[in-house]
Amino acid sequence: MARPRDDDKKRAILIAAIRLFADEGLGASTASIARAANVADGTLFRYFPTKDHLLNELYSELKLSLRARLAPVSHDTSLREQLRSAWDVYIDWGFTEPAAHQVTARLSVSTRISARTRADAAEAFSDVNSRLKAAVANGPLRRHPTAFAGALFAAMADTTLAFIIDTPAERETLTADGFAAFWSAIGRGNSNVEMPRNSQQEKDCIS
Amino acid sequence: MARPRDDDKKRAILIAAIRLFADEGLGASTASIARAANVADGTLFRYFPTKDHLLNELYSELKLSLRARLAPVSHDTSLREQLRSAWDVYIDWGFTEPAAHQVTARLSVSTRISARTRADAAEAFSDVNSRLKAAVANGPLRRHPTAFAGALFAAMADTTLAFIIDTPAERETLTADGFAAFWSAIGRGNSNVEMPRNSQQEKDCIS
Amino acid sequence: MARPRDDDKKRAILIAAIRLFADEGLGASTASIARAANVADGTLFRYFPTKDHLLNELYSELKLSLRARLAPVSHDTSLREQLRSAWDVYIDWGFTEPAAHQVTARLSVSTRISARTRADAAEAFSDVNSRLKAAVANGPLRRHPTAFAGALFAAMADTTLAFIIDTPAERETLTADGFAAFWSAIGRGNSNVEMPRNSQQEKDCIS
Amino acid sequence: MARPRDDDKKRAILIAAIRLFADEGLGASTASIARAANVADGTLFRYFPTKDHLLNELYSELKLSLRARLAPVSHDTSLREQLRSAWDVYIDWGFTEPAAHQVTARLSVSTRISARTRADAAEAFSDVNSRLKAAVANGPLRRHPTAFAGALFAAMADTTLAFIIDTPAERETLTADGFAAFWSAIGRGNSNVEMPRNSQQEKDCIS
DNA sequence: AATGAATGAGCCTTCATTCAT
DNA sequence: AATGAATGAAGGCTCATTCAT
Incomplete structure (x- = not known):
């Protein structure tokens, strides 16, 4: 054609x-x-x-449109801030375009999206993955593929989103607390990074 | 007759x-x-x-069959152990009956499952929820409905499951580390319970 | 069986x-x-x-139940009175048992009622037919089978019935006028029978 | 295109x-x-x-095709001649297109034809009705809606038709005698028109 | 004899896809 | 290239009838 x-x-x-x-x-x-x-x-x-082509292309398109919203990797901000930014973008996408988000969810579990399409879409998020890789390095997930943390990111953000859509008034707190949960989930050592107060406390102790 | x-x-x-x-x-x-x-x-x-009746009844049946595997709430074990047990049961269910698990996932996002059916199914997990409620009490999710933690539980277990099915050899580590991630996610204060070292540190400080 | x-x-x-x-x-x-x-x-x-057996038997039954309401032929009353009585019975049947009447109508035009069933049912009305035969003798229908007048009787009564059901308040006038129409339809000389006044008038003239 | x-x-x-x-x-x-x-x-x-749409449209079509055969109202001919013409057209329609006629009969008693469809179809025959109205004016049916005479027309023509189809050789006599029956049925005064003898008799009386 | 579970042909309708225009 | 009429396979569901109990 x-x-x-x-x-x-x-x-x-x-x-x-x-x-x-x-x-x-x-x-x-x-x-x-x-x-x-x-x-x-x-x-x-x-x-x-074919309708299947439409389905697959739509899936790619949707994933790409999400991807396009993500800020390019920056080196001026902390790991946590970068991931938080990605998290916010994801939540915002799902909130402002609920149809797109819902269809993405349906396509994700459909038989009709080929492995190839899925793989291609996943690849688009490689740089987010590289951030995750770093974030995971000291945590309990360190021995598993970074994709695991990535999948956890999506799963937890989706869950958070569902509650935000249900209770829009709590959007900010849900977004923040949901991310806090995610951040705790993937890293132990990370918490130190984000909370220099701890070391300060230790210093305090010493003093 | x-x-x-x-x-x-x-x-x-x-x-x-x-x-x-x-x-x-x-x-x-x-x-x-x-x-x-x-x-x-x-x-x-x-x-x-009707096919829709089949779909709805299947959903209920599947949820119930999962529910039936869960141990009754016990008071001899710690909160963490109880949730870990539920986690293991969930993972085991998904691993030994991948079709059931996958179909449950598809039904969950289908338009054809009625709100009533969903509500009834959710109710069956009320005791798990009461465990979660306690576990969440001191964590960052404390201000949100317990259902949020419940949804996170399912989402994270599903994710873990997907990787286990992909890499069965890592089943044990994935199960354990996945749960660790979940446990960290929902509770801050809880971590004290599982990590007496912290309090020791505090003691150290004191000294 | x-x-x-x-x-x-x-x-x-x-x-x-x-x-x-x-x-x-x-x-x-x-x-x-x-x-x-x-x-x-x-x-x-x-x-x-078979359902067809049910249909056919029901048809027969319905026709017979109507037939059973008809008074036996009497020789004490005029032809007109006898037919008027049959007419009233028919109307009354249709009015008091509208379902029976309606179903009879539907069965009458159905493909599933056999010629045999129809013939048998028709035969049950043979004595009414003999009355009609006499009534028709001098009218315009005299050269055609009596069944023609019989069919006209049913058709006109059905029509009258439909209007009665629509406007029950007019039941009596519709019944009477409908019959008058029928009586006029089948006979010319008959009209004399029902209106002795005519002959009286003639007498009056003479005088 | x-x-x-x-x-x-x-x-x-x-x-x-x-x-x-x-x-x-x-x-x-x-x-x-x-x-x-x-x-x-x-x-x-x-x-x-929908099949119901087909049924309804077919009904309309059939009624219209019959309607189309009817001559437009003329003022050159007597009432009787006009109605006789309509009668002949109806009979001819039923005789030359027996299937159409039979299906019309079945549709007429079917549950699946909507009131709307019936009403629309009835309206198409309004001019025939106006002829009937005049014809009925002096007869026994004068106190009832014209539709009653219209229904009688159809019912009697249908009956006549059935006998014609059964005995095609008698087509002409059945048509004529059937109409005579109808004409007698709806009008008393009308009979005068066709039978000047009556008035002559009256004159005779006077003399 | 009565029951009602089981059957499978058949019905109306939908829909992805093709193709004449 | 665009259109939308045509297609026919397939789907969900009904129902008269059979038959094990």
């Missing part, structure tokens, strides 16, 4: 798909998506040869 | 449904499930008037 | 069938009829080997 | 439906209709979203 040029159309389809998959589940028909995108039934298939 | 209603048949359908939903997603056809259960197409509908 | 003896049960099924066929059309399921008759699904088929 | 919507196809489906509903009753499957119309199963549902 000669790659059709109208990129807006593709975008429209993807956006419509998010809304419909969020509202009706992944079973939403291609026809309904096409209609919502103001596009003919058949046109959808010029951009996505 | 007519042929008595065969309860094994219902069981067979449920079991077949687990396998097929795990293999093909929740879209697996009722016909394929019936076939796998060695039952006629129509028979399935004598036990579950 | 050894004829089962419990005749009440058969009756119950037939009665339930009338209600359900009236409420839901002839598509009402045998199971729903059995339930309404307080009888097991399979029991129905001991009395009626 | 996509393939234009083929209106012949809709027509073909409607025609096939008439045949099949006539042959097998309204229970004939949409699949069999589609096949008979040389159209794919799914195509039928592009034209009729």
